[in-house]
Amino acid sequence: MTHFTFLSFDFMNLLHPQWYIENGGLWFILFVIFAETGLFAGFFLPGDSLLFVAGIYSSDLLPAALGLKINNSVVELLILGVLISISGIIGNTVGYWFGKKSGPFLFERKDTFFYKKKYLFQAKDFYELHGGSAIVMARFLPIVRTFAPIVAGIVQMDKNKFTFFNVLGSICWVFSMLFGGHYLQKLILEHFDFDLKKHLEVIVIGIVFFTTAPVILKMIFGKKRQ
Numbered sequence: 001m002t003h004f005t006f007l008s009f010d011f012m013n014l015l016h017p018q019w020y021i022e023n024g025g026l027w028f029i030l031f032v033i034f035a036e037t038g039l040f041a042g043f044f045l046p047g048d049s050l051l052f053v054a055g056i057y058s059s060d061l062l063p064a065a066l067g068l069k070i071n072n073s074v075v076e077l078l079i080l081g082v083l084i085s086i087s088g089i090i091g092n093t094v095g096y097w098f099g100k101k102s103g104p105f106l107f108e109r110k111d112t113f114f115y116k117k118k119y120l121f122q123a124k125d126f127y128e129l130h131g132g133s134a135i136v137m138a139r140f141l142p143i144v145r146t147f148a149p150i151v152a153g154i155v156q157m158d159k160n161k162f163t164f165f166n167v168l169g170s171i172c173w174v175f176s177m178l179f180g181g182h183y184l185q186k187l188i189l190e191h192f193d194f195d196l197k198k199h200l201e202v203i204v205i206g207i208v209f210f211t212t213a214p215v216i217l218k219m220i221f222g223k224k225r226q
Contacts, residue, residue: 017046017053018200026065029054030087038091043146049207055181081175088170092149099153123147135165139173
């Protein structure tokens with residue numbers, strides 16, 4: 001059983017999924033998913049790896065946060081998936097509204113620690129290339145998923161169209177990561193007696209690599225074409 005108690009804080013903790021699981025549980029997960037998809041300052045948060053790790057610890061999250069003990073892993077995952085998906089949907093909606101209201105200002109604003117204009121331009125290029133489906137695809141790309149809804153607001157994407165892709169993207173992203181983490185842990189533990197909870201750093205590095213590789217490749221080959 002995992003105990004959720006606050007430990008001494010270090011800024012680097014924000015990059016480690018297990019810190020959120022151990023210190024804030026479900027409430028921290030909901031906030032991180034909202035912040036990463038709705039606030040441009042949340043681009044550095046570990047959304048993918050946090051969801052994957054949440055799937056691994058799914059049996060602990062509901063009892064710790066809501067006092068619910070459900071002896072059915074599928075039901076637990078479904079409840080977690082719905083709650084986290086709603087958080088992601090709200091986050092993207094806030095990002096869309098923010099972009100719609102303050103788009104021109106963002107493209108003129110100077111860089112700060114929490115705001116990098118180059119990420120906004122990367123998201124804009126990604127959106128223009130893929131259209132409405134970019135809202136779904138962006139969920140699986142770090143940094144881009146933070147700025148994609150803002151760009152959608154800036155270019156005045158139809159609200160109903162955005163809402164459809166927003167809901168679809170959030171559900172696909174959250175459920176795939178949660179179920180992937182849960183069942184990969186179960187499969188590897190049963191067949192290889194290897195507990196992923198004791199080797200989370202390997203999982204996090206793997207997820208970071210596979211989710212950032214497309215962005216890095218795009219940047220490298222994009223520069224070669226110029």
